[in-house]
Amino acid sequence: MSAQPRRSRAIDIEDKVKRRSDIERAAAELLKQDIDALPSVSDIAKAAGLAKGTLYLYFETKEAIYFSILARHYCTLLASLDSFFRNDRQSANPIDEAVGLIADFVRLNPDFMPLACQSAAVLERKVDEEVIVEFKSRLLTDMGQVSEAICRRIAGLTGADCVQLLIQTHAMLLGLWQMQHLPAEVNCILRSRGLAALIPDFDSGIRQALRQLWQGALLVRAG
Amino acid sequence: MSAQPRRSRAIDIEDKVKRRSDIERAAAELLKQDIDALPSVSDIAKAAGLAKGTLYLYFETKEAIYFSILARHYCTLLASLDSFFRNDRQSANPIDEAVGLIADFVRLNPDFMPLACQSAAVLERKVDEEVIVEFKSRLLTDMGQVSEAICRRIAGLTGADCVQLLIQTHAMLLGLWQMQHLPAEVNCILRSRGLAALIPDFDSGIRQALRQLWQGALLVRAG
Amino acid sequence: MSAQPRRSRAIDIEDKVKRRSDIERAAAELLKQDIDALPSVSDIAKAAGLAKGTLYLYFETKEAIYFSILARHYCTLLASLDSFFRNDRQSANPIDEAVGLIADFVRLNPDFMPLACQSAAVLERKVDEEVIVEFKSRLLTDMGQVSEAICRRIAGLTGADCVQLLIQTHAMLLGLWQMQHLPAEVNCILRSRGLAALIPDFDSGIRQALRQLWQGALLVRAG
Amino acid sequence: MSAQPRRSRAIDIEDKVKRRSDIERAAAELLKQDIDALPSVSDIAKAAGLAKGTLYLYFETKEAIYFSILARHYCTLLASLDSFFRNDRQSANPIDEAVGLIADFVRLNPDFMPLACQSAAVLERKVDEEVIVEFKSRLLTDMGQVSEAICRRIAGLTGADCVQLLIQTHAMLLGLWQMQHLPAEVNCILRSRGLAALIPDFDSGIRQALRQLWQGALLVRAG
DNA sequence: CATGAATGAGTCTTCATTCAT
């Protein structure tokens, strides 16, 4: 009398993977429209052309959807860095280029920073331990690899230094993004009152801050 | 329909100021017990020994209470920095000392960072424009003063550089604190799985990161 | 965070219609117990044996529930009038009979007038535009039909006159009901102080007033 | 140290009466700005240049202020009617003129109908019994007088008929005004959707309805 | 596998009135 599936069933593992990523795609799209709050499950389901319940067949919670999206972003970014630093082509200024690479990534993936900022306070609170651990392990591994790649290209830094540096870089991304991303209204007011100096421009700000941070690292280690 | 004041009335301006700060004190105390979410107005009122309605005589919204607490923290911190840098006593290593001063402040005021992290996303959304503007103006002025004091003590930095540096410092505080402040559960798990490397120790982390940042600033400006 | 439906699910459209009317029935019942204020959503839900949230699956707001009840009353009343005036059976005194029909309807539906009185000031303020427009359009149509039926039976009145008359009739219902429906206390006092003359008896009052109004209409149009 | 009266004290009975009417004037003025809800006590006090508490020295409740305003309006209107019907000048059409007088009064006193509509449901619920009784007694007397004056001028109506007629007239005023006074938004929508026929024009509507009612009364009594 | 109906916890804010000063 009802409960007839409208969408075809995902039976093969392949289909299931596909469906998972369909859901993520829809969720990401929705987030970009308003980065200030996670969309409702209802809306995500609608956007994905699925029923609410179906989402729960693929993710334990709404936050798990976004955690998954975020995790992929982190992996992609680290992979970019890794391939950059492993690249044979000698670069006159690897730090600046790496920083540019990061800044570009943030700019091209407007859902990355909003999710990253909510990771600890919102997402991880509602995601399965196992999922978190798996991701963080992967992260640690990837960061280790990147770090090695980096220290091979930048004299004066050990692998541990580079891990440290990556963590600091991440912190700086989080902090600067939040300082720049004020509620639209507040933003408006501050700008109109001559208080724009308190709102760092993210793109240029991050380039400069990271350059200082990395250069500073060399200096401190050297000294 | 109700009435019978239980508490004495704050009639003089002095008493009112006192009552305002009583409310803030109660609210801050409550926050320290669970820094992950703002306490309910009901609880704050109870803790302050006042009726809910009375809180609204002193603050427009719950968030305004916490915004006020946060604002005072910022002012105090900037004043500390200012007095530090204006102090005649020559310091061999002003950067390290300033960084230590900041790290100590954060440690001694456990409600500071949680509030700072929620400022843009939560507090400022529900506080009167005027209150925000007034505070941010003050902030800008104070930062200007501190910056001047700093650049007089640290050769090679202009006032604008120092403002920049203060903003970066703030961003680094925000970012590192969030990376370190994971939900207790997650924290626990990560540590037990050998993933502690992903959780920077805030106190030492911030000291190191800020040192790099400030040294890096000198370097970049010099170069 | 919750769940466990207690009531069976309304899956078919039929079941849904049934559930909607179950809610309305419960809400109407509650209103009759105290016609001076709309019951709380909590109470309605309890009376209907449903969770609060469930009500919101069927109505946008509490007021929408009562608007729906009221709308049905209007339609029923107009249908009664329509069928009365279309009835072949010749009536010696159609006006008196129609007026009696209206008075009876009001008496038999004690929630009708209280709701009608709150329609503009309370209900319509919190009901979706579309719902209002749909109902009012229907009302206009129905009134048009009734008006035609009336003017065919009562010589000397055009269709437009009859629409006018229906509106006046409605106004008189509203006004008289409010004059009669004083707070129980006030009512009591006035009666005990010989001021009963100021409290028209609704049932007889409406019969007489409408008779005058309709007869007056004939006269005015004729003259 | 405080609690110093800002306004001079009203000690003479005259001053007190004056102050009462100052309050009423301020309250009435405020109501005209938004006839959809009684202004807050705070606002009335501010508008009157007095403290909230002071208002309660002159009126038992907020509603009592408006009840008093309304009472005066009723008395004024009845006095107008009385003087009109007692006037020697013969009028060709006393009914039409009386109706015009009423319609004009409503138009010139935009706070009258909103208050009248709230009298039973809102005001009388929160006004002292004695005040209500006193007013209603006065009302009954005045209506009696007017009724006598009317029946002397309009053949075919007894005094009791005229009292009846006045009550019906009042009911019609209440009902029509409410039908016409929709929330601005709803009003707008209905007009734009061709449903304006459901919104009677008050001024012309009341003239016509009352004419019918009074003519009808003559007819019914005659017949 | 897919669906979507049902659940219910959780909370801020207003404002008429009182009464200490």
Place this chain on the structure above:
DNA sequence: AATGAATGAAGACTCATTCAT
């Protein structure tokens, strides 16, 4: 008489999640 600080009750609505179909 005048003031205005203090009181506290009262209630709608959202939305993540479950599980019967």
